[in-house]
Amino acid sequence: MAVWHLFVANLKMIARDKQALFWALVFPLIFVVVFGLFRLDQPSSAKLTVVDQSQDRVSLALVEGLKGAGVLEIDQSRDLASAREDLAKGQISFVLVIPPGMAQTVAGGATVREPVSLVLLYDQAHVMTIRVQSIVRGVVDRANLLLADAPSFLALTGEPVQARQIRYFDFLLPGFVGMGVMIYAVVGMATILASYRQEKILKRVLATPLSVGKFFVGLVLAHVVLALVQAGIILGAGVLLFHGHVYGNLFWVAVLVMLGNIVFLSLGFIVGSFAESSQAANGIGNAVTMPMMFFSGVFFSSDSLPAVMRVVVKYLPLTPLLEALRGVALDAKPLWDFPTQIAILLAWVAVTAVVAVRVFRFS
Amino acid sequence: MTRMDNVIEVNGLVKSFGTFRAVDGISFEVQRGEVFGILGPNGAGKTTALECVEGLQQPTSGTASVLGMDTQREVRRVKERIGVQLQASGYFDYLTLTEILELFGRFYPRRLAPGELLAKVGLQEKARSTVGKLSGGQKQRFSIAATLVNDPEVVFLDEPTTGLDPQARRNLWELVEQVHAEGRTVVLTTHYMEEAEVLCQRVAVMDRGVIVALDSPLNLVRRLPSPYRIRLQSRSPLPMEGLRALPTVREVARGGDGTYLLQAGDAASTVSALVEWARAHEVSFEQLEVKPATLDEVFLALTGRQLRD
Structure with a gap:
């Protein structure tokens, strides 16, 4: 009963602590809103500037073909020099140069020895480069076949099978859940513990017949509930306000949030035991969580890190939590598809619990 | 041997931190219904001694029992029946006074209603406030209310008035008297000798981990070689030798405004001799004041040091 x-x-104390609520709820929501407002995914179209130096029936047919390919927005220009200049300045990204005399060459029929060289100038840094290249190549190939009057033996029909398209924002959402749960659990628990010790509240509780275990069970349970609320609000805001997607089973998401929360509360407990004051606990807590926030893959997959760092980062508690969260939420996989990640998290629970009990002090 | 009216028995209690012996072998008993004081300067070992008796710290050696129960082996049962006020401890910042008392009550098998507790300490109007909104004196009163949450038989107060202004201190003294009047045994520590004199039936004087004297405040004073202070004021200067020659007078000091302070072993004989001496020498006094010495002076006599911080 005392635990209840x-x-x-x-729960009442958390709800009345404005600073705690800021870190637990507002801080991760800021990320959701900021990343929700920016368009982070690949643009669905690109602008192609065509410099048509032929202006004959063949070149015009080719331009029509490009217009019909979708994706590309076609812009005509007569001046190659100024198009190159715009490209160099970065004002435009793709230029297709059609040389003069297209119709004449084609009229030559089978006697043509060398093909006419169409030139695609492109900005290498543009995210759409590969797509634009392949579209233009496809249109040119089709034009070749048509002009050669060759029969079609093979036809390819594209059929989109993967119904769910995972956008960058969808990838970020589970990251924000993990980040929010981590930061509040570590920093919140550390500051609470340090201030309880500083203000002798722990000792005052020790003067009652209540067992210390029950005291902390009550504290941890309330924080686990807060973590679930936190995850619900972050996912809810992402899905409802910014059209994010969660494809998987929310129950598994909740289980992972609780497991991760226990690891981070335990870490916070250790930080709070070492810190001399609640201010110090706050600082150390941030120092512990910040590197994980950047390296464990909240914003980018940690696969892009150098190999040596990847090995270290793999075993930080946030990394397996985010991997499992994304697998469950985005790929709709069941929890048991992530035995390694869960093993790492459980190992963290065991190790931090042992350390937490050893370093704990009343005063 | 356990006497029925002893609620606390401490025997040869030692508490060491490394090589430092904070409490160095103390023994005492506290009787039912008594207000018992532990008086000493900061660092004398008062708090450590108290916390060993409350079951908050494990003694290095020696034993302590409360209400016939050993504070080591039966610590939980001891805690159920005692009330503990820690020196300057806080309470949860985001709960109201009522909520804190309600919560602490749940830690005990037997509890008093928050409203009743707040009424006892005169904080009914603050029932919905948080501790952060209370003044220093109100905080200490609330802390006493929290101490009484389980209707304890024995109440421990660790420096209950440290840091309070004189008015708040007097209010708190009244509250301690009231707690005592409810039939509870009170053990308090203090470094204010006045507090011990006003509140305590018996006082253990502690210094450097040991009890240097234990008796009622009056008896402690009486044990001084010169337990009385006679202050007199005269317009004309008095011969110091004449005053020093009076019976039982041990020391004479001259203050400003023609005042003289005599330390005497006996009040009655010294005063009558003083009056006769004045008549014979044709001097007159403006004022004549006789007071017992204070516990401050007892402490000075016992340890050669001042009690103050």
Whole structure:
């Protein structure tokens, strides 16, 4: 019964602590809103500037073909020099140069020895480069076949099978859940513990017949509930306000959030035991969580890190949590598809719990 | 041997931190219904001694029992029946006074209603406030209310008035008297000798981990070689030798405004001799004041040091 009353009292305290609520809820929501407002995915179209130096029936047919390919927005220009200049300045990204005399060459029929060289100038840094190249090549190939009057033996029909298209924002959402749960659990628990010790609240509780274990069970339970609320609000805001997607089973998401929360609360407990004051606990807590926030793949997959770092980062608690969260939420996989990640998290629970008990002090 | 009216028995209690012996072998008993004081300067070992008796710290050696229960082996049962006020401890920042008392009550098998507790300490109007909004004196009163949450038989107060202004201190003294009047045994530590004199039936004087004296405040004073202070004021200067020659007078000091302070072993004989001496020498006094010495002076006599911080 005492545990229940402690649990309720702790919930009340969290709800009344504006600073705690900011870090737990507002801080991750800021990320959701900021990343939700920016268009982070590949643009669905690209502008192609055509410099048509032929202006004959063949070149015009080719331009029509490009217009019909979708994706490309065609812009005509007569002046190659100024098009090159715009490309160099980065004002435009793709230029297709059609040389003069297209119709004449084609009229030559089978006697043509060398093909006419169409030139695609492109900005290498543009995200659409590969797509634009392949579209233009496809149109040119088709034009060749048509002009040669060759029969079609093979036909390819594209059929989109993967119904879910995972956008960058969808990738970020589970990252924000992991980040929010981590930061509040570590920093919140560390500051609470340090201030309880500083203000002798722990010692005051020790003077009652209540067991210390029950005291902390009540505290941890309230924080686990907060973590679930946190995850619900982050995912809810992402899905409802910014059209994010969660494809998987929310129950598995909740299980992972609780497991991760226990690891981070335990880490916070250790930080709070070492820190001399609640301010120090806040600072150390941030120092512990910041590197994980950047390296464990909240914003980018940690696969892009140098190999040596990847090995280290793989074993930080946020990394397996995010991998499993994304697998469950985005790929709709069941929890048991992530045995390695869960093993790493459970190992963290065991190690941090042992350390937490050893370093704990009342005063 | 456990006497029925002893609620606390401490025997040869030692508490060491490394090589430092904070409490160095103390023994005492506290009787039912008593207000018992532990008086000493900061660092004398008062708090450590108290916390060993409360079951908050494990003694290095020696034993302590409360209500016939050993504070080591039966610590939980001891805690159920005692009330503990820690020196300057805080309470949860984001709960109201009522909520804190309600919560702490749940830690005990037997509890008093928050409203009743707040009424006892005169904080009914603050029931919905948080601790952060209370003044220093109100905080200490609330802390006493929290101490009484389980209707304890024995109440421990660790420096209950440290840091309070004189008015708040007097209010708190009244509250301690009231707690005592409810039939509870009170053990308090203090470094204010006045507090011990006003509140305590018996006082253990502690210094450097040991009890240097234990008795009622009056008896402690009486044990001084010169337990009385006679202050007199005269317009004309008085011969110091004449005053020093009076019976039982041990020391004479001259203050400003023609005042003289005599330390005497006996009040009655010294005063009558003083009056006769004045008549014979044709001097007159403006004022004549006789007071017992204070516990401050007891402490000075016992340890050669001042009690103050």
